[in-house]
Amino acid sequence: MSLDIDKLTCIVCGTWASLMCQRCGEPYCNDVCQRRDWQRHKYFCSIMPPLVKASIPAAASRHEAAPTYVGNKASSPTPILNEHSALEPMVKDLTIGEPIEKQLSQAWREPVMPSEKLFFECRVTYMEKDGSIWVVDIANAERLERLTNNMARSMQYQKSCLFENILVGDLVGVNVDHKMYRGEVIALNASAEVRLIDYGAVVRSELQDMYLPVPRMAEYNAFALRVKLPTNAGVQINKNLTLRLLGSQTPDGIEQVQMKPKMTIPLNLPVQMLAINPEVSFVRTLQHDAALKEPQVALLQIKVMSNLNDDLNARLSDKPGLQFTEPFPEEIRTFFLAARTKQGYRRAMLLDFIEQPMLFLVYEMDEGRVSLTDEVCRIPSELLGHALRVFAVTPAEDYTRSLQQALMQAGDSLCIKFCMENLHSKDKLRTVQASLLVDNTQVCAVRAMTFLGRVCDLGHKYWRESIENGSLVYISHVINYQEICISSVQTKQYEDIFKYVEPKCPPFRQSSDVVVGSLVLVVSPSRGNFRAEITGVENNKFVVRNIDTGSTHNVARNYLRMPCPFIENLPVCQCRVKIKTICNIPSSAVPPNTVALQTLMKLFAQKTEMQVDFEDADGKTVDLLDFSAEPQSLMTRMLPLMFTPVAVELEPAMSLPACPVVAPEPIKALQAEQISAIEVPPLPPSPPNSPIENEKSSKAVERHYFNDLERHLLPLGENMIVLILNSTDLHKCGYATACFFSSEKVAVNFQKLLDRVASIGIVDDTLKPGYLPDVGELCLTLFSEDNSWYRGVCQRVSGQKASILYCDFGNSEVVPLERIKPIPSEVLHGVYATKCFIDGFDKSKNFMILEEYLADKNKILCNVLEGPEPNSRLISIPHLDKILSQELI
Template sequence: MSRLLRPLVNVKSSKQLATYKHDIAADPNENNAMAIKELPSCNDSLSSMVKDLTIVDSNDNKLSLEWRESVMPPVKEFFEGRVTYMENDGPIWVVDVANTESLERLTNNIARSMQHQKSCSIEDVSIGSLVGVAVDHKMYRGEVIDVNVSAECAEVRLIDYGAVVACDLQDIYLPVQRMARYKAYAFRVKLPTNTGVQINKNLTLRLLGSKTIDGIEQVQLKTKMAIPFNLPVELLIMKPEVSVVRILQQNVSLGEPQVALLQINAMKNLNDELNTILSEKSGQQFTEPFREDTRTFFLAARTKHGYRRALLLDFIKQPMLFLVYEMDEGCISLTSEVCRIPNEFLGYPLSVFAVTREEDKTSSLKEQLRQCGPDLSIKFNMDNLAGKDKDKLRTVKAALFANNKQVCAVRVNSFLGLVNQLGHKYWREPIDNNNLVYISHVVNYQEVYISSVQSKQYEDIFKRLEVKCPPLDREILTGDVVLVVSSSRANYRAEITAVENNKFSVRNIDTGSTHHVAGTYLRRPCRFIENLPVSQCRVKIKTICNIPSTAVPPNTAALQILKRLYEHKSELQVKFDDSDSNTVDLLDFTAEPYSLMTRMLPVLFTPVAIELKPAEDLPELTAVNPKPIKPSHDQYTPVTALPPLPPSPPNSPREHQKTSNQVQRHYFNDLKRHLLPLGENMQVLVLHANGLHKTGYVTACFFSSEKEAEEFQDLLNLVAEIGSSDDQLQPGYLPEVGEMCLALFVEDNSWYRGVCKRITGQKALILYCDFGNLEMVSVERIKPITTEVLHGVYATTCFIDGFNKGNNFLNLEHYLSNKNKIICDVLDGPEPNTRVIKIPLLDKILSKELI
């Protein structure tokens, strides 16, 4: 019997359609007047299917060449095409749906005509000839494309479907005249992408009137104007390979299920194709304002990784900021740039779906998936799918397989980005090794809370969300999430931990700190609050956590280091201990790694002569004066924080600060930032590019006018003049981390404005904030800054669009070091007060074609 190289799906018309004049049943030259009988089932033999039929043939033995042409729809008019075959290298075969009834009739009549034909001998079969082929008890027209004489078999393309089958000679028959008189129904087309295309599914296509160099018709796909929410079951049956993109962090105490997000491997190239389209032409912008009550809204969102198909979860106005779910990546993103999804990318299914354990829910889904490796696939029980409309399936049972062995049974669900639909309270964004973090709350000298640097922008977001969050209109319960509107500190979102007489104990879910507030300051959360990722965790400091508290003074100077880092939100690199995921060391991210543990150890046993008080009492809202609420037994020990210190004892990092009380200190975070304006074809001035090939960013600035540039140069001259005078000389002066100062640059022996990033012995790591370069400067070459030069900062950290450490970006570093002015597109950056710059001709610069 025939061996199919790919499954052949019979094409059946769903309704009565008009037929073309070449329909065999309507051929006026045909003498066969017999009525067309009902098709037998596939289980009937070919002989029973054609018995009692009479064959009428022409006396002319020369076959027509009409079969070598295809029935084509009109050029540049949309038609419904059914996909009948997909080649491995891209082209697909389609049949005009308007002709499916005619095709079925032709297939039936070929069976009648072939009832007395004998199978071919090897001498009768030649490449390019027309034959009849018996496949699955049905007869089809075919063209021989290869012959294996020794095996007495041939490969034949079914000209009305496009599929290629391998046939034994006993299943190949010589053609009759009527087989050659009619054009082939299937024709070969080429789409820009086959993403989401499935056999036996309809596509709305339009012939463009042009062909590829291989003679394949080029077509345009008109997709549906909505993205289907159903699970792409049929696609997964054909292409079951999947990858793990995310395993959601689970809180067992809340009864949250184990959930993993899986991505369909066959759709992994979708993002690359979307970015290619939107880079060649600008996306269509939205002209109507976004509605607050919108629940399902599709858009293309520009993230730090490029454009992504996304679902809009919520937004803030003036300026616009969008919270979106990347449906093909399984993550939440913030963006200020959106456009409409190009039509050719609508209609494709969601490529990420959720799975939960169906059985043995106590076993770790996370560990099982980690052990699977890349060979992961999903299989469905076809009995469970019987009788169900696959176009409406949102949940179904399945099993995960790895290396042809079942891993576990799962429940598969379509997922639209709202994490509460999966039974989870928060969208938890894990902090991974080497991520940049800051200390968001100090518990004690052994433990701190760390948060992702991306959450630094939340303070501004929560301030802007106040208008979207109405006052609470129902009873507040322990465990509820609220927005806390504070007049004495920035707004924050929190979880209620205790309630007593309309006085509430709350825990800031983004920092871990606890506070007491009155009910009048609580707001009901909007979708933005509910779905904005939480990225913080409580960790122990490596080695320090093993030193018992009985050996450490309650007012240890080591707390000073933690307090300074906390107050200035210093960005640090996290290094998790290999043996304990809750133990870390924190490294200074601005220069060579510098261990927090190493800084704390020398002063750990040194007391500070001040009176401490619990940080939980600092500070309360001015309008709230409740009695202290007794913490529940599962709350953490009250946190301690320190007020400003007097001079530290010998060997402390601040041993030379003898005149600190006489110095008026000013901090970098208080200065106004003149960032590069967003826009296309902007001329910017590159200030510092050294180290670009490692970091992926440069420092640049922009002046809106010549006058502004002159004023900046005047500022630099004034800084140099003040630094050169002795008026600001302060013996023993040592800046604090984050403090503005004047520093003498070693290369030109001139004074510049700087920011202290770290103190190491008798030296300070200084960031020259007007240029972006770093230098270790001895304390003798540092002076306090004066108020007359406390002007805004123009230097902006600019990440390079398309940066990849695998490419030779050292060439770009040399290029930008020599070209101080460049033309580029300026986009919003991935971190606060940063930008992304897109440099034209980047590829030529990297390849040294442009020097």
């Protein structure tokens, strides 16, 4: 049998035909195409014959073996069979009239579904009368175009459908305006109603414009998605929208979606609002340095919309806020969010962030406050459009009075009046001339401006936070016995922040880039990380002043880093003060090595927290109160020790000049508790139960530190069985505590260690009155829940309590000092507890389920990798997604 080379394409789909009808030789690519063509074929061929493989002459084979090109891509030819194989029929038992859709893929009936967590950009392609809309993901536009072109080529050899070929619900190809679309038949009468499944539109089509589908058409999901918005305001056909699936459907099965809120928070001053309600309240003045010619700046708050914070918290408590799933931009300029602070949720401006651990530096734009938070979400759309409640004002240059005193004296009658000339023609009102009034009397002329939290926009170098009277502080630097630097207790966390922010701060390229007066991050191996101001250069080293403690250091250039926004905008809460009464004692009367100075240095080394009491209005003289049962001030503790030198051995009396009286015995060194009244001005006597005895006993304690212990970390590897010790607050911090024992003997020895610790703890003889552990020191601690003694590490001392980490289990609590005793050397064995971060941790997911799961399971199988912190591990838990979805619980 000879074949016409030009007719070697399937008459149904137009692809290469390697099979043919046994009776008449019609070419087909497979039996499915033959069955589709049977309604036409049966009029000139007998009962449906089987197919046989086409036999192709050698010349034709060589001619057709070359690859064909579609667009820019080469398509390989269908393999050619030899003459011997052409005689072997491929027979398949087919039922005449079997429905076509049973042989087609059903994928076309389901739409392409975007992720429920992510916003996707789409185009509106059709709008129903019931308010629902059809959209197509912009990301699929190229795939849809390729499918349309391929369909057009495949339909070139197809014949139009006959009425008996199609049923309602069938997939067909539809020619609309000379372009081919996939469609679903939804009604049949004289013509057909077809929904274009890739666009959602419904068209009426004649049968001559409709074609039976080729299999490839059914293998793609429908590109059009039917969704429902709460309101269609502003929605139009061919308009682009940014939507996100909410994971729920209407009773009709339509996907409910949320439109991405546009950042419509006005950055303009609320001039129109303040023109109607001119009353404002004074929030704060930013501390300024007159030597740097920094202007006086005050933050004022509009009195209207006072319920904004309540509405925000009510909205987010009823329904959790939408989390940010996309990454935060590295270059942050205008990024608004809702931040959870100590006072509740607040609308905020993002200044900077740290990824690990996740921490955000935000400016609360309705409160005029910079704060740190680890939880943020999107601002509800209904609260986006409200104006910023806080704005800044700067007095005119000729104003010489204190702006803070003037505004504090104004009280509740303060209001603002704008100079409205030439303002109506301006679209952006970011700065306006105005006057501050009290009872219709002008206080001063000011320039009002919007403020988004970056203090450099106001001409200031740092965001300086004043220390409030009665707040908690610690001594951050000792200058002498009269002067000290104090810092707010909140700045204690800065040390960790500066460690995590180091990757965001690149090194300086050359020394000339380091300018005197600039702010830098210092990365010192000996002193740790801190931010400082360059004050000078000495001996090829830079003199820097730690702006958070007040201390000064000489640092090499290779330890300096450029500041990032986190370094530049983190509040500075430190000041230099004099100690009440002590500052009035002349230095000539005080020994250079006074014991009082030792007391200051001890408080400084321990970072002891005390309550500040300012003695004057300008905050230059203070007294500090401790948290003992009978609070004692710093001045009261130092005063009896001022004239007592540190104990030193003096020369024997025989070396003194000869005297007519009997030579005295050699003078012994005076201890702090042996205060002599000789040659000392009269002072109040020390109390009879002086705490110095306790200090003496504590000095005799042999101290051991956690960093000196051997660490038995989890071994690295796959499919490791580890023992979970503690998973408390895993959903907040992203890590748990686990351990691994190499053998049963090791586990038994560790249990014996715990028993030994418990038995030593119950012996009262080991108590040391007045014992005060150092930060990082190992100690024995009585756990409050079971009244048993365990090994602990002191993390912080506050008054008469200490924060203790139970190093063998990973949990922590605040313990009174009377429940803490020194640790003996016999229980100084290695630590098996390992801090384990969870691979895949995401605060947007409900990791409370995993926390409860680990608390119940005790032992888990996981893969153990190197951790992000020293002496830590990263564990990958199999089937974590199933645990979070509660499938394995």
